[in-house]
Amino acid sequence: MKRTHSAPGDPGTVTGAHAVLKAAAAHGVDVCFANPGTTEMPIVRALDDVRAVRPVLGLFEGVCTGAADGFARIAGRPASTLLHLGPGFANGIANLHNARRARTPMLNLVGDQASWHLAYDAPLTSDIHSLARPVSGWVRTSARAADLARDTAEALAATTAFPRSPATLVVPLDFQQATVSGALPGRRPSPGRPAVDGQVVDECAKAIRAAHRCVLLLGDDALGERGQRAAAAVMEATGATAYSETFPSVAERGGGLPGLDRLPYFPEAARAALAGADLVLLAGALEPVSYFGYEGIPARLAPPESVTRLAEPGQDSQSALEDLAAALGATPPATRRCGAPVVPGGGALTPRSVGVTLTALLPEGAIVSVEGGTCGYPFFTASAVAARHTAMTNTGGAIGQGLPVAVGAAIAAPGRRVVALQSDGSAQYTIQALWTMAREQLPVTVLIASNSRYGVLRTELDRLGARTDGPASERLTSLADPAIGWPALAAAYGVGATSVSTVDELAPALARSLLADGPSLIELKL
């Protein structure tokens, strides 16, 4: 027997599920990246009514959480996810880990067993809070249906408060189904980034004047246009140099912005970059530490006594940098003029030629999601002279983030071209993202750096002095035998694809892809 269902927006028959979605919509959430199951069906049903929230299906939860991360990085406001109990949430954890490191706001809605059913420990029952805490700044299971709207509002208040972090609201099935009052809690204005104290700015200005060698380390919003222009002013006035943090959440690049290098990944190179600095000034960046602990190499990459903080992540670093520039009497230099980048002459595809070709063809306003070192570093090196674009990187090191983040970015910014520059190994963890790109016909160009190996692990084996070419070292770091058939894989998910081996093949394929309405994939045979 089917019940009569409520008309869209009919306040007379609001269920808990409707209350959650209406509260989310009232607080600005207009997308839900979903992979629901039985315990989320009332919310799915309510999405039929609450049309302000657009549902986007992922075939795997890591696609959903990564997409919500990418959405918020570009839109500046949270999306929601809809995940199925503990195991469904667990499949989203890796990209929530990245989102937490990116300080990305998002609302995870997780269904759970009916409250009266939990005690029976049915097969899908698990400790969701234990799973959620490591990747959520805020976790709550609603205690009754009447609390759902308020809990949703509080989750959104928590996730958008600086420094931001994902919030996870667990919603028992019976509360989703219950009829509740339609009253919604009022929307609190977003607090905005906390300002940096003027005294801190003055002390930093003094420190720069006194320093022999100052290095600015920019992160978080300092990598926005205003932050970079202010940093350029400081550099010109004081002779300071500057780096971007190694893995920025979003960074404006190209179009005459300063050509900031990222602080190198490996600690020897990072330490060399910072050696001799008597002032390492942090603007939105954390103190740099080595990614992993290598025997004999200190974890702290900057000379410890040199480290001084202008603004911490979450604070208003851009304004702090502008204030700093003003305190130093520095004015922004004229916009740097770059020679128009050109596609390199023909020849074999190399990470460098890929980076230069993409730089040359990248359209104004593109968003580039970079994951994997093979082509990622060479692209960053080349792309300072590209048209203005936004770069996103893997902030937490949990691989499988690049494609989902591209999905979210494309949904956040209709009209902007999205490029996913992606290594083959890491693409496999959330490969199902291709299907969502096809379903939603997102203008995403996926470039797969296909070298059929976990390149970074070969490097790490060498660093450990442990490379032996023994069977385990070889097979556990190889993606050959069999090589993945990238064009077939993309086609299976509804994404047109091609494979290129030379720059002469790449350039026209890339040009076509960048103009296509929907997604396409290019395998870069390296």
Added chain:
Amino acid sequence: MKRTHSAPGDPGTVTGAHAVLKAAAAHGVDVCFANPGTTEMPIVRALDDVRAVRPVLGLFEGVCTGAADGFARIAGRPASTLLHLGPGFANGIANLHNARRARTPMLNLVGDQASWHLAYDAPLTSDIHSLARPVSGWVRTSARAADLARDTAEALAATTAFPRSPATLVVPLDFQQATVSGALPGRRPSPGRPAVDGQVVDECAKAIRAAHRCVLLLGDDALGERGQRAAAAVMEATGATAYSETFPSVAERGGGLPGLDRLPYFPEAARAALAGADLVLLAGALEPVSYFGYEGIPARLAPPESVTRLAEPGQDSQSALEDLAAALGATPPATRRCGAPVVPGGGALTPRSVGVTLTALLPEGAIVSVEGGTCGYPFFTASAVAARHTAMTNTGGAIGQGLPVAVGAAIAAPGRRVVALQSDGSAQYTIQALWTMAREQLPVTVLIASNSRYGVLRTELDRLGARTDGPASERLTSLADPAIGWPALAAAYGVGATSVSTVDELAPALARSLLADGPSLIELKL
């Protein structure tokens, strides 16, 4: 600079990583399903030396944990996994959830930051214990390199002790690299299943004699051959009926064994099956409860006063059933003779015709991994008359288990044919399992029930009275638009594939696949 590396087995230069693997091998672990990263490289290097442990690469961690589950279900002894810090572990949680519900022993080895590096909270650092506890009966981070061999032995003792559960050992990077003493802790004999007390058996015999209507509910090892034969004797002597638990970890089936139905999934049908029973006797099964909480339907499916336990999961249910049969003076009936099953006449492919065709062609000794309801239930209904085979189901409800479990089963039982009867939606969560099947050339026949929807969710929407065919209900339960190209997807991972729409196409394709040396996939267009 490369270090001189130790010769295989050279006790003079044993690292912590070698100690872990040698201790694991000494306790019977001979496979490692691995998706390693930087913090596991010393263990990868040690796998070059400790040849007793076979490394098997998965492109996604859920493949590794599911494969270890399938391996242990068939081999009866634990495999190991090798996973990369918290996020890598998290990708394996869903299938660890299933393994915990299956009471499967396994050793998860998880690398972590160097112990001295943890405090710097580098990007990949996270609270691994909080992630591991919900799915592990035993969790420990080794406190020093010298403890690694002992910790590994204790993890294996814990995971093989009844009732069994996965064990997770977190191994900091520096301890893996450190030189340690080569001494290994001695292997403790496995305790075996605890016996059921004779008095319990006698009381159950008395209860059966007094009962008007007795239903046996068999689970865990009671679904082995001895358990089923003893149950058949009890049934014949007393008029009792019997069901298998709904989601057995492993069940022997066919070849003249009793044709046990599984207790139905939906609570109305399950309650009807048990209605009127004044004795529901549990042999290795938990008291049945509804999978989810449905308004107005009690969670407990058997009349509460009827529930009596002969043996709980983990106990020696098979011997308890034999003792029960003896106490009742019951003798096993003659082996049931079945007419040889035949391939149905041509016509459209339906879940029923798929089940009957597979039943007819299934070779003796096959292992069938079943995930998804579309073809799963009809196969169970049909397959009581199949040749003797072993069935495995999804024990915890976290989907994406069927293909990885098939990988593990194939590695556990060389020479046995493995069939993965798999729904299309659930296959997507761990689709990368196809690649491991191809790399290891496993004799797996993958059958994809391809109806381009999450069928169970459509059913659940109908049950909720919530099906509206609104845009969200429709799109969030549909896998069409675009339809997944299964043959291309399989080919991309190195697995030959075909697509069939009729029984006349299925039968020869299936017959060929069942004889192939390596894996192949058949899309069942339903």
